[in-house]
Amino acid sequence: VYQLLGESGTYYGVRFGKNIPWVREFPFGFIKDPQYVGSIMSLLACLSWVPFQYILLWSLGYLFMIHIESTEDVTTRAKPLS
Numbered sequence: 001v002y003q004l005l006g007e008s009g010t011y012y013g014v015r016f017g018k019n020i021p022w023v024r025e026f027p028f029g030f031i032k033d034p035q036y037v038g039s040i041m042s043l044l045a046c047l048s049w050v051p052f053q054y055i056l057l058w059s060l061g062y063l064f065m066i067h068i069e070s071t072e073d074v075t076t077r078a079k080p081l082s
Contacts (some may be wrong), residue, residue: 001035004028010035036062041081 001008004025008018027034040062043055 033066036066 004023006015007022009020009023014020023029027038031037040059043050043058049053
């Protein structure tokens with residue numbers, strides 16, 4: 001993620017007025033929301049050590065954010081301070 005998006009792209013710099021080029025390389029061109037999917041997969045890998053309800057709740061939070069970001073109107077985002 002850092003290599004393809006850089007620091008600003010990884011940490012949602014576009015929401016703070018940064019110009020981030022669109023990336024289509026793997027995994028971004030093949031998996032929808034790869035950062036969230038990777039996070040959920042990492043959580044599932046922790047099932048041996050963490051109770052299921054915590055993994056489920058955290059994963060539901062990621063799924064909620066995927067939904068929010070997919071329905072978001074980019075014109076209503078906060079504008080950077082000058």
